[in-house]
Amino acid sequence: MSQKKDIKPAKGKLGILIPGLGAVSSTFIAGVKAIEKGLGEPIGSLTQMGTIRLGKRTEKRRPMIKDFVPLANLSDFEYCTWDVYPQNCYEVAKNAHVVFGELVEKLKEDLSAIKPYKAVFDQNYVKNLKGTHVKTGANKMELAKQVINDIETFQKAKKCDRLVMLWCGSTEIYKKKSAVHSSLEAFEKGLENNDPDIAPSMIYAYAALKLGIPYANGAPNLSADIPALETLAQKTGAPMCGKDFKTGQTLMKTILAPGLKARMLGIRGWFSTNILGNRDGEVLEDPESFKTKEESKLSVLEQILEPELYPKLYGDLYHKVRINYYPPRGDNKEGWDSIDITGWLGYNMQIKVDFLCKDSILAAPIVLDLILFLDLAKRAGFTGIQEWLSFYFKSPVTPEGLYPEHDLFIQQTKLKNTLRWMMGEELITHLGREYYEK
Ligand SMILES: NC(=O)c1ccc[n+]([C@@H]2O[C@H](COP(=O)([O-])OP(=O)(O)OC[C@H]3O[C@@H](n4cnc5c(N)ncnc54)[C@H](O)[C@@H]3O)[C@@H](O)[C@H]2O)c1
Numbered sequence: 001m002s003q004k005k006d007i008k009p010a011k012g013k014l015g016i017l018i019p020g021l022g023a024v025s026s027t028f029i030a031g032v033k034a035i036e037k038g039l040g041e042p043i044g045s046l047t048q049m050g051t052i053r054l055g056k057r058t059e060k061r062r063p064m065i066k067d068f069v070p071l072a073n074l075s076d077f078e079y080c081t082w083d084v085y086p087q088n089c090y091e092v093a094k095n096a097h098v099v100f101g102e103l104v105e106k107l108k109e110d111l112s113a114i115k116p117y118k119a120v121f122d123q124n125y126v127k128n129l130k131g132t133h134v135k136t137g138a139n140k141m142e143l144a145k146q147v148i149n150d151i152e153t154f155q156k157a158k159k160c161d162r163l164v165m166l167w168c169g170s171t172e173i174y175k176k177k178s179a180v181h182s183s184l185e186a187f188e189k190g191l192e193n194n195d196p197d198i199a200p201s202m203i204y205a206y207a208a209l210k211l212g213i214p215y216a217n218g219a220p221n222l223s224a225d226i227p228a229l230e231t232l233a234q235k236t237g238a239p240m241c242g243k244d245f246k247t248g249q250t251l252m253k254t255i256l257a258p259g260l261k262a263r264m265l266g267i268r269g270w271f272s273t274n275i276l277g278n279r280d281g282e283v284l285e286d287p288e289s290f291k292t293k294e295e296s297k298l299s300v301l302e303q304i305l306e307p308e309l310y311p312k313l314y315g316d317l318y319h320k321v322r323i324n325y326y327p328p329r330g331d332n333k334e335g336w337d338s339i340d341i342t343g344w345l346g347y348n349m350q351i352k353v354d355f356l357c358k359d360s361i362l363a364a365p366i367v368l369d370l371i372l373f374l375d376l377a378k379r380a381g382f383t384g385i386q387e388w389l390s391f392y393f394k395s396p397v398t399p400e401g402l403y404p405e406h407d408l409f410i411q412q413t414k415l416k417n418t419l420r421w422m423m424g425e426e427l428i429t430h431l432g433r434e435y436y437e438k
Contacts (some may be wrong), residue, residue, distance in 0.1 A: 004424030010072040012161030015023035016371055017133060017151060018049045019204045020169030021083040021116045021230055023096035023278050023331050024218065027360035028168075030091055030099040032074050033110045037083035039103060044393075045366035047071055047372045052416055056434065069419055070379070071372045078158040080151070081116040082204070083169075085130025087115035096278065098360045107276065117150045120200045125172040127222075127286040129279075140198050141191035147207035163216045164371050166209035167242075170280065172199050172221035172294065173288035180228075184235070187228035209238045214374035216389075217242030217397075218367065220296035225397045232386045239377040241370070241386040243433050244296045244394040249335035251408070252353055256339070257304045258407040266313040266342035270301060275326040276333045278359065285325040295322045295395040296395040300406040307321070313342075334360045366392045374407040377389075380422055 008138065028427045034040040035048075042048035043249070052068055054061040066069075079089075086324045090111035093104050104111070120143045121131040137143040155163060171412045178197045180190035190198050191206070201217065207225040208215045209232045217223040224233070224240050233240045249272055260267060261416030278286070298321055305316040337353040370392055377386055387404075391411035395405040405411055 001426055002328050002421050002427075004060045005380050005422045007376070007422070009069055010070050010076075010162075010375065010379065013076045013159060014072045014338055014371070014375055015078045015080055015155055015158060015160030017154075017165040017208065019082045019119070019165070019166050019201070020167060021081040021087070021089060021092050022168060022170070023092075023098055023224050023360040023366065024363045025087050025168040026093040026096055026111070027082065027098045027284040029079055029114060030104065030107050030111060031364045032077060033107050034099070034103060034370065036074055037106070039106060040313055041366065042117070042365060044362065046365075046370050046415075047369045048365075053428060054420065057345045057432075058435070065092045065419065069376055069423060070142060072162075079114050080154040080158075082119045082147075082150070082382050083116035084115065084119040084121045084129060084133055086286055089115075091328060096331060096360065101235075117176070119169075120144075120147060120203045122200055124280040125197075125199050126170045126283055127173070127288065129170060134176070139192055139194045140203055141188070144191055144203045144207050144210075148211065149326075149372060151211060162375055163208075163211075163213045164374050164378075165204065166367060166370060167201050167204065167212050167215075167217045167219055167223055168220065168367065169201060169204075170199055170283040170293050171219045171287070174291035175199065175222060177222065177226055181226035182228065184231045186230045187226075199223070202226070205240075206232065208357065209233050209236055209240065210235035210305040211221070211303050214239045214378050216240065216369075216370045216374055218245045218294045219355065220244035230384060230399075237378075237381070237383045239374055239382045239386045240384065240397070241374070241389040242295075242393060242395070242397050244368045246392055246394045246408075247365045248357045248359060249337065250297055250300055250313055250332055251362070252335070252355055253348055253429045254255045254300055254304065254338065254406050254408040256337075256351075256353070257301055258409060260341060261310075261313075262277060263312065264310075266346075267301075267305065267317055267339065267347070269318040269338075269340040270290065271318075271320050271338045272297070272335065273322040273324070274333055274335045275324050275329055276331075276359065277327040277329040278323065278331045280339060281323065281327075281333075287326070290323060293323065294321055299395055331359050331361075333357050333369055335353040376422075388415050391415045397405050408430050423428065
């Protein structure tokens with residue numbers, strides 16, 4: 001058994017900092033407000049609905065996760081947002097049409113009070129948006145200082161004890177790590193010199209990490225996933241994680257693929273296509289933003305299936321991912337998967353999945369869990385990359401040279417064992433010999 005970690009109590013208010021007040025963040029905020037008022041249930045949230053087994057099966061100890069680890073209360077949340085458009089959270093939620101009708105009207109007063117700060121924005125990074133509510137500054141360092149000033153003003157006004165930042169902004173264009181990302185020194189020089197490889201999402205991440213605030217990235221763009229910002233997180237004692245919420249099609253993929261592999265069934269092809277009509281879909285119409293998303297969505301199968309170990313089963317796998325912008329559907333995404341599998345003696349079979357999902361309804365509970373777990377991690381003194389939170393991401397951030405685990409069930413075991421370890425409980429290996437040894 002490990003020693004219980006020294007975890008500071010979750011007392012006082014928790015300020016939630018969100019760059020990007022769009023469909024996901026407005027659905028998350030409206031959801032938390034609705035839950036607080038008893039108007040809805042936090043379905044999909046592990047922190048709110050999940051339990052954790054402790055000790056032997058015969059002990060029958062299965063507390064709720066929220067009763068096992070000291071998490072912040074939802075009623076202690078305060079919200080600070082940034083967006084390239086000035087609409088308040090009520091207007092954004094009405095427009096996104098995910099939480100709608102009577103429910104959104106009941107939340108009107110609370111949501112209308114949440115107004116975004118001007119954004120750090122550069123259209124070169126998100127081609128299909130024309131932002132009007134945007135900061136100006138002599139260079140990128142100036143812009144970072146403006147974000148720091150927003151954070152400090154908000155914290156003071158709302159009397160927040162602790163803060164967490166989560167990027168819910170649009171997917172930025174595809175960029176590889178470059179020299180300016182390689183060290184904190186190079187990055188800070190790059191901020192002063194307006195280096196074009198420093199994206200707006202990196203400027204928010206820099207501002208948060210500089211203040212020691214935990215940071216998570218819900219989109220697939222690099223953002224904090226660069227050596228410079230990992231160093232900064234270590235230096236200031238901030239936990240960080242990302243990238244790209246694992247919600248619809250990729251969630252299904254990381255549930256199905258480990259199951260097929262566990263039974264040593266072959267996979268010849270996996271064709272995934274989506275139609276989506278919200279602003280995220282519009283942004284992803286731009287080939288450069290789509291490329292960022294495509295890389296993130298494609299990476300999972302290769303790691304789960306390990307074709308290098310199983311060339312006869314997965315060596316010739318053809319994996320294709322498409323996203324088509326189709327306005328009539330709004331946030332109601334339809335994701336099709338057509339999977340060509342092989343069985344005994346090489347006989348071919350097919351699986352079809354047609355997931356009619358609501359993108360932001362799947363993402364909102366992930367936002368909530370990440371905020372609560374990152375705040376917990378900070379109070380427990382964890383710093384840098386938090387791989388135990390890869391359960392929530394399509395492209396989990398890992399240190400250089402370590403491949404990420406994509407299998408949802410390995411990720412879940414890692415997450416729960418981290419909570420057990422944190423609280424000084426025995427880790428669960430599922431060996432179970434003790435039940436049979438007299
Ligand atoms: N919904 C899901 O299931 C899901 C899953 C995985 C990842 N994501 C990612 O989460 C992000 C949010 O998704 P969404 O559906 O809410 O999209 P959205 O388009 O509704 O919201 C994104 C918001 O970010 C704003 N924005 C863009 N650049 C900004 C900047 N530099 N600063 C501040 N605001 C900025 C946009 O104006 C927009 O309001 C996207 O990147 C999306 O790819 C969503």
